[in-house]
Amino acid sequence: MALSNQIMALALVLSLSLALPSALAGVTCEDLHINRCAFAVSSESKRCVLESMPGKPTEYQCKTSDVVVENISNHIETEACVGACGLERKTIGISSDSLMETRVAQKLCSPGCFNNCPNIVDLYSNLASGEGASLSDLCMKISVNPRRAMMTILSSGAAPGPVSGKIEAQAPSPSP
Numbered sequence: 001m002a003l004s005n006q007i008m009a010l011a012l013v014l015s016l017s018l019a020l021p022s023a024l025a026g027v028t029c030e031d032l033h034i035n036r037c038a039f040a041v042s043s044e045s046k047r048c049v050l051e052s053m054p055g056k057p058t059e060y061q062c063k064t065s066d067v068v069v070e071n072i073s074n075h076i077e078t079e080a081c082v083g084a085c086g087l088e089r090k091t092i093g094i095s096s097d098s099l100m101e102t103r104v105a106q107k108l109c110s111p112g113c114f115n116n117c118p119n120i121v122d123l124y125s126n127l128a129s130g131e132g133a134s135l136s137d138l139c140m141k142i143s144v145n146p147r148r149a150m151m152t153i154l155s156s157g158a159a160p161g162p163v164s165g166k167i168e169a170q171a172p173s174p175s176p
Contacts, residue, residue: 026074029064037062038091039077039120045069047123050092060092067094067126072119081117084110096127099138109139 026043040048040062047067053059082089086107087098098104107113108124125135 027076029062032062032076034060034062035089036076038089039082039087039123041069041072041075041119043074045073047094049094050090052092060090065094069119069122072122075119077117077119081113081120085113085117085120087120094123094127096124096131099124099128099131105138106142108135109142114139 027040027048029037029040029042029046029048032040032048034050037048037050037060042048042064044064045068047065047069048062049065050060051063053061084107086104091098099108108120114121121135128135128138
């Protein structure tokens, strides 16, 4: 009986020693499969991004971005959070464009996402902030009027619309 316990303890120590180096290595974006890349955060607290390979627009690779995340590292987002937040794993790059989609914004603001997926909420809060908006404010407005909330984002800090390239000369005003 005692020998059996010693063998089990030795097997446990051996299996832990084999698993420990890979656990210490953490998340390296370039080592992630493309189906786990988007919304992951490396061991250096940098966001992983899915990018198309140069010269091969239909093939993708996972890269480490320059975007640093505070208080999160070694994180691969769960499928539950990706689904609850209305996102897709094959999201290319990091962009605020999806905030303009009512369906995505409503999912981001849903309790299942907003209260349970701090990595995704942090990402989209920063993206909204870059657009001059607050994700929290957007979520409050979405609960009241989703279309109006989208207009708030679209109008915050937006550049003026296109200007015609045609310059019209003004006629001189008649002298009195």
